[in-house]
Amino acid sequence: MMLVKIYTDGACSGNPGKGGYGTILTAIDENGVSHEKELTQGYKNTTNNRMELLAAIVGLEALKKPCNVELTSDSKYLTDAFNQNWIDGWVKRGWKTASKDPVKNKDLWERLLKAKENHNVKFIWIKGHNGHPYNERCDKLAVSSSNSDNLLDDNFQG
Secondary structure: OOEEEEEEEEEEEEOOEEEEEEEEEEEEOOOOOEEEEEEEEEEEEEOHHHHHHHHHHHHHHOOOOOOEEEEEEOOHHHHHHHHOOHHHHHHHOOOEOOOOOEOOOHHHHHHHHHHHOOOEEEEEEOOOOOOOHHHHHHHHHHHHHHOOOOOEOOOOOO
């Protein structure tokens, strides 16, 4: 399977407020050719966590065949859910947290689980705004999209 590296970031002005995500996919194909793709979109009324999740989702949904994936994010919310096995507990408890509260953003967590099911995904956390070139580019994409005139509705439920 091909190795694809996905870099993601979400941004939100106000929380909730206008937001956006930035996603960059990089890969080297079987012929040794390097590929790179940027994905970004802004939303009228969302949260930072929703944009962090959506950035990962659209990156995984863009993959056309099963891949080994290294997904790098500055969101502990995203990476810890998998690396600390929180998501397994949420699913076992019927989408309830350890304190029996409903899991926030269940719609996006379910979409993310579906998007990753055909891939071997490793979640990698990096410190944000710390000079990582792809993280910085993803942040610029997310912020730019959140400030565009082409914002979508997020159907954010609060």
